[in-house]
Amino acid sequence: MTEPLLKVEGLxxxxxITGGMLGRVKGQVKAVDDISFYVNEGETLxxxxxxxxxxxxxxxxxxxxxxxxxxxxTFDGQELTSLSASDMRKARRDIQxxxxxxxxxxxxxxSIEKILMxxxxxxxxxxxxxxxxxVHEFLEIVGLSSYHAKRYPHQFSGGQRQRxxxxxxLMTNPKLIIADEPVSALDVSIQxxxxxLMQDLQRDLKxxxxxxxxxxGVVRHISDRVGVMYLGNMxxxxxxxxxxxxxxxxxxxxxxxxxxxxxxxxxxxxxxxKGDVPSPANPPSGCRFHxxxxxxxxxxxxxxxxxxxxxxxxxxxxxxxxECRPQ
Amino acid sequence: xxxxxxILDVKxxxxxxxxxxxxxxxxxxxxFHIRQGEVLxxxxxxxxxxxxxxxxxxxxxxSPPGKIVSGEILFQDKDLTKLSDKEMRxxxxxxxxxxxxxxxxxxxxxxxxxxxxREALKIHKKDWSKNxxxxxxxxxMKLVGLPRAEALLNEYPHQLSGGMRQRVMIAMALLCxxxxxxxxxxxxxxxxxxxxxxxxxxxxxxxxxxxxxxxxxxxxGVVAETCERVVVMYAGKVVEEGPVHTIFNDxxxxxxxxxxxxxxxxxxxxxxxxxxxxxxxxxxxxKTGCKYAARCEFAFDRCRVEDPxxxxxxxxxxxxxxxxxxxxxxxNDRTVVES
Numbered sequence: 154m155t156e157p158l159l160k161v162e163g164l165x166x167x168x169x170i171t172g173g174m175l176g177r178v179k180g181q182v183k184a185v186d187d188i189s190f191y192v193n194e195g196e197t198l199x200x201x202x203x204x205x206x207x208x209x210x211x212x213x214x215x216x217x218x219x220x221x222x223x224x225x226x227t228f229d230g231q232e233l234t235s236l237s238a239s240d241m242r243k244a245r246r247d248i249q250x251x252x253x254x255x256x257x258x259x260x261x262x263x264s265i266e267k268i269l270m271x272x273x274x275x276x277x278x279x280x281x282x283x284x285x286x287x288v289h290e291f292l293e294i295v296g297l298s299s300y301h302a303k304r305y306p307h308q309f310s311g312g313q314r315q316r317x318x319x320x321x322x323l324m325t326n327p328k329l330i331i332a333d334e335p336v337s338a339l340d341v342s343i344q345x346x347x348x349x350l351m352q353d354l355q356r357d358l359k360x361x362x363x364x365x366x367x368x369x370g371v372v373r374h375i376s377d378r379v380g381v382m383y384l385g386n387m388x389x390x391x392x393x394x395x396x397x398x399x400x401x402x403x404x405x406x407x408x409x410x411x412x413x414x415x416x417x418x419x420x421x422x423x424x425x426x427k428g429d430v431p432s433p434a435n436p437p438s439g440c441r442f443h444x445x446x447x448x449x450x451x452x453x454x455x456x457x458x459x460x461x462x463x464x465x466x467x468x469x470x471x472x473x474x475x476e477c478r479p480q
Numbered sequence: 481x482x483x484x485x486x487i488l489d490v491k492x493x494x495x496x497x498x499x500x501x502x503x504x505x506x507x508x509x510x511x512f513h514i515r516q517g518e519v520l521x522x523x524x525x526x527x528x529x530x531x532x533x534x535x536x537x538x539x540x541x542x543s544p545p546g547k548i549v550s551g552e553i554l555f556q557d558k559d560l561t562k563l564s565d566k567e568m569r570x571x572x573x574x575x576x577x578x579x580x581x582x583x584x585x586x587x588x589x590x591x592x593x594x595x596x597x598r599e600a601l602k603i604h605k606k607d608w609s610k611n612x613x614x615x616x617x618x619x620x621m622k623l624v625g626l627p628r629a630e631a632l633l634n635e636y637p638h639q640l641s642g643g644m645r646q647r648v649m650i651a652m653a654l655l656c657x658x659x660x661x662x663x664x665x666x667x668x669x670x671x672x673x674x675x676x677x678x679x680x681x682x683x684x685x686x687x688x689x690x691x692x693x694x695x696x697x698x699x700x701g702v703v704a705e706t707c708e709r710v711v712v713m714y715a716g717k718v719v720e721e722g723p724v725h726t727i728f729n730d731x732x733x734x735x736x737x738x739x740x741x742x743x744x745x746x747x748x749x750x751x752x753x754x755x756x757x758x759x760x761x762x763x764x765x766x767k768t769g770c771k772y773a774a775r776c777e778f779a780f781d782r783c784r785v786e787d788p789x790x791x792x793x794x795x796x797x798x799x800x801x802x803x804x805x806x807x808x809x810x811x812n813d814r815t816v817v818e819s
Contacts, residue, residue, distance in 0.1 A: 203671035203672065203673065203674075204671055310759045310760075312759060313759070340525035340526055340698065340760060341525060341698065341700070341739055341742050341743055342525060342738065342739060342742050342755065342756040342760070343759065343760075344742070345742035345743075345744075345753040345754065345755035345756070346755040346756075346757075348744070348753055349752060349753055349755055352752070367671070367672070368744075369672070369746045370701075370743065370744035370745055370746040371744050373744065373746055373749055374744035374749060374750065374753065393749070394749075397746070397747075407673060408672060408673060409746065410676075411672045411673045411675065411676035412672055412701065412746045413675070413676075413679070413699065413701030413702045413704065413705045414701055414704060414705070414745065414746060414747060415700040415701045415703075415704045415728065415740065415743050415745060416704055416728060416745075417704045417705070417724045417725050417728050417729075418725070418728075418729070419704070419747075425676070425677075426673055427677075429641040429642075429643055429644070429674065430641075430671070
């Protein structure tokens with residue numbers, strides 16, 4: 154098997170909580186706590202979870218927009234976590250990001266041409282003439298027209314702005330695109346357009362995606378493999394089909410059963426979980442899900458379950474499956 | 481036909497905003513009704529007028545620039561649009577209550593939960609004693625499934641999670657036993673597991689208290705799961721209305737069909753999503769013809785000149801589309817539509 158394009162090992166991010174008059178560190182928010190995964194070239198890895206589970210923090214750490222507290226990120230044979238700031242900037246040519254809010258992520262004072270040319274300037278790609286040609290080319294690729302280049306962000310609708318955000322990410326011909334909730338601010342009909350566009354681009358430009366979202370329907374549609382996060386941990390990671398058809402982790406089961414289905418005749422299997430997500434500043438001991446888990450055992454509050462494969466390609470962190478594992 | 485009597489009847493409602501560019505109708509000639517104890521869903525994309533409709537019912541349209549230009553909102557034989565501010569205040573929060581999308585911003589951060597719950601009772605139940613008010617507040621907190629009700633009354637909104645705040649909002653709305661509860665995107669800001677809890681609660685309370693619920697949402701999954709009847713809105717107009725099973729199994733209006741097709745379903749993978757071409761039009765930008773004609777794949781000449789009316793296609797099913805006009809020359813092109 155070939156090396157995966159991106160490999161993440163033991164990634165952690167702790168944010169300090171400071172307080173008191175001297176601003177001493179009183180505690181830590183464990184936003185991401187020891188997660189590992191890989192992404193193969195050309196595939197889409199979906200990452201789902203509820204708010205505060207650490208999915209966005211993970212995305213930002215892969216780009217080193219946030220420096221990890223611990224852990225290793227290897228991209229295309231290069232260890233990103235040990236690069237200097239300037240080397241990292243060069244590496245970002247191959248990793249680009251699409252953000253959630255198409256309203257906030259485009260500078261309102263810059264024309265679309267200027268916005269799209271920026272990555273080319275930063276990475277010193279081509280001469281001015283060529284850059285301009287490229288801007289027009291990519292506007293067409295994402296379904297806008299070259300005459301849009303002279304306009305400003307406020308003249309576009311949400312869906313069009315997200316297309317511009319995608320075009321900006323594509324300007325440097327990246328290998329990997331990290332999309333953080335790229336369609337959650339969009340209406341259903343526009344959301345479908347943007348998802349289709351992303352799939353077409355992946356096919357035509359051989360892109361690899363990490364798709365971070367909270368909408369389980371959207372993630373199923375776009376992903377080849379899906380990881381489910383809960384309170385900074387990876388609860389389960391598997392091929393999309395097996396994750397949705399045969400979820401193993403009680404949290405995944407509950408999450409899937411909570412999604413409203415657009416079919417009034419659908420009768421669901423209910424796995425109701427009570428209560429709210431606990432605070433990541435003071436996470437429960439042992440398995441972080443044990444406070445809400447319907448299958449809680451004694452061991453769950455004491456020992457952190459291993460995140461390991463139960464079946465080929467299907468990993469889960471849950472004590473229920475401990476005996477099914479190769480020791 | 482449903483026997484339950486109509487409790488709220490909206491007739492020909494037109495709410496406009498008067499801007500520098502002239503009158504912009506956000507809600508344009510909207511008709512619908514809610515029966516006692518029913519859950520009615522209004523579904524549509526942003527800018528379709530669903531929230532302005534609910535604000536119009538509550539008499540909360542910001543004025544100026546907004547104004548109810550014409551139409552009637554009949555509640556218990558009273559036309560809400562004709563009431564004075566004082567009369568409206570008596571109905572609002574008492575007979576008709578509302579919960580909003582943002583549980584974070586709809587509670588006052590400076591007052592305790594108890595303070596805010598009791599305020600509504602002090603205004604609407606003037607003859608109640610302090611004890612009665614306190615008892616009622618505790619009772620409602622328990623009803624919506626909040627733990628340690630008494631203690632929570634002394635806490636401030638920031639001490640609660642999003643799901644708990646939305647429960648407090650629901651408790652507050654139900655304090656005076658409203659006959660109609662308007663829920664405007666009540667779960668949009670919440671996570672799925674919490675959303676499931678809140679929807680269940682709303683449905684449960686609807687059955688127990690026989691409160692009619694007007695649920696406004698953009699999420700077709702939420703509609704399918706909670707509503708009995710659905711009103712689909714597009715660009716300020718009702719484009720289709722019918723029982724939830726009919727709308728989802730036999731949608732008629734091309735917009736409803738497109739919308740249903742474009743939702744990624746969690747249960748199976750479609751190779752490619754259907755997507756409606758174009759964008760949601762800005763309110764007031766389309767002056768003639770059917771508002772959906774520019775994005776509709778079945779549009780013909782008449783659609784671009786004439787505005788279709790809401791055609792009755794079955795006893796309880798209405799569609800605003802010329803394809804269903806009994807007088808249309810090519811009647812019942814249903815086979816074409818379905819292919």
